[in-house]
Amino acid sequence: MIIMWIIKRDLLLAIRRQSDVLTTLFFFVIVVSLFPLSVGPEMNMLRAMAPGVVWVAALLASMLSLNRMFSNDYMDGTLEQMLLSPQSLSLLVLGKAFAHWLVTGIPLVIMAPILGIQYDLPAEALVVLTLTLLLGTPVLSLIGAIGAALTLGLRGGSVLISLLVLPLYIPVLIFGAGAVEANMAGIGFDAHLSLLGAFLLASLALAPWATASSLRVSLE
């Protein structure tokens, strides 16, 4: 199965280059830890801010690693080979986005509850926060792949990615952070989670296809 090969390859590369994974994770931790230093250690305020802060930091961290998604493959010619594969390019892209999520998204999901404790989030809110990140971070990788593919090989590509991709991240941010806030306010958060799930399904269906066309445009 071709998708397994690409996932296996990208994971193998990530294991051999652990520093890449760790920088993303440390970036996430540092950004979240900076907020109390800038607004003061008042616990009630921090608790209210926590969902938003963690989500924005997750957004930025996941974006930080985006331009590595295709650029290494582009430089050494393996991307060319993928484009000429008799298998569907969308499927390969899906595999790459999945690998990207395993390598950058999952560590964020695992780290988030620990950071939530710093902000004195109640236990239930921690669970909801983790759940929303689990549903939301794959969407970030999938949508981010489009930006990464479009900016391949361009000057200032990494800044450009953020311009292209951050506005598209907004719905995920709103409902991700919103679910945790709703839970803390004692309102149900099922609707938020189902919407995040819907975003995930929609981006699973459309983003690999858009990314594949972008890659063909960028390599022409």
Added chain:
Amino acid sequence: MTINWFKYSSPASFYSLAGKMIPIFAFAAVISLVAGLYVGFFVAPTDFQQGEAYRIIFIHVPAAWMSMFLYVVMAFWAGIGLAFNTRLSSMFATAIAPTGAMFTFIALWTGSLWGKPMWGTWWVWDARLTSELILLFLYIGFMSLQAAIDDPRRADKAGAIIALVGVVNIPIIYFSVQWWNTLHQGASVSINQAPSMASTMLLGMLIMVFASWMYSIAIILKRVRVIIIERESHTAWVAELQKKDSIR
């Protein structure tokens, strides 16, 4: 009478056609702008709730409409260009973007001007203003991407993809922001719903919308002409054109 539309899909013949059309649209834009502003600022009655400040909507509402509409038109032409490899439609998309961004900016600016007397602050995180801000980001993303790419063919196609992705996302973003807004604050007085509009108000508004249309068409045609000259500078007809101009 049948018009050969395909004749005008070639940049060379479109260039001369556009040249003839621009003055007509520009003239219509100026006339309707003057008329619309006159009706809006002198004829339309003072609003009993909002006083004179409401008159900003004669600029704000058309600008907001145009900003959203132009994004869809831009994505449409970009998509046509991507699907059928028609150069002219891609050039249209590129030409529309700055005008769309300008209207978005005007809508934001007039929105905040209106907000000061109404809400007491220059900026409120009202759902519509926020969506408009995000729309501005989308325009900026499209333009920066195209500006970063040297090869025009790649710029056209890459721009088309991001424009289409944007169009799919706009309803989702709009709906999300709407939800977010109602969750965080009570219903605020919305700028686009002036209660029971007097007929002169409506008339002024319609004339201003017409003026925005005419202006957009004129400026976009103008910009398309510039893009055509830039891209086709190596062809014989442009060389001839420039020779004629330099003699004149």
Added chain:
Amino acid sequence: MLQGINLACTRGDRELFKDVNFSLGTGGLMQVRGPNGSGKTSLLRMLCGLSSPAAGEILWCGEAIRVLNEDYFAAMTYIGHLSGTKDDLTVIENLRISSALSGYEISEDQASEALENLGLGGRERLLVRVLSQGQRRRVGLARLLTCKTSLWILDEPLVALDAMAVKFIQGLLERHLQQDGMVVMTTHQEIDIAAASIVQLQLA
């Protein structure tokens, strides 16, 4: 059969070539020649479907390759300038993964055998980053030994190779051509390859 009809290529405002026509039948070798910057690599990228010609059409067995897409890719192997190898993977991992991504999975033994043939025996477990330029090139070319495609498009395949390896690749290409394969290649080196028919394409 691979056919090019009135192909043209532009880079920015500059026209690299136009009205390029050729036809390559089974067992045929096409050598693309021309000075630097004449568009050899651009032509090869067009022929393999990475980029589309500014004008003209490329046909594979009578059908346009832009319509065939994946069906065409299944019959074609392209090895470009870049070696297409990952520095952080071992030699054998590289070969097995690149083969799998090109649609044919090979066993460890098949991979070892191919590498042995290319003089990389005993280096299978080394990371590609420690190899020399010529050795990397061989890792890239090893795919030719494991693939089952009929059309090979090779951009400067002999660059950085030593005399032994050049001889081996020459033999490999001749064998491929004898078995009714087709080869399109560019090279600056003078090389004699026996083929049923040879097309010389000169780009100005």
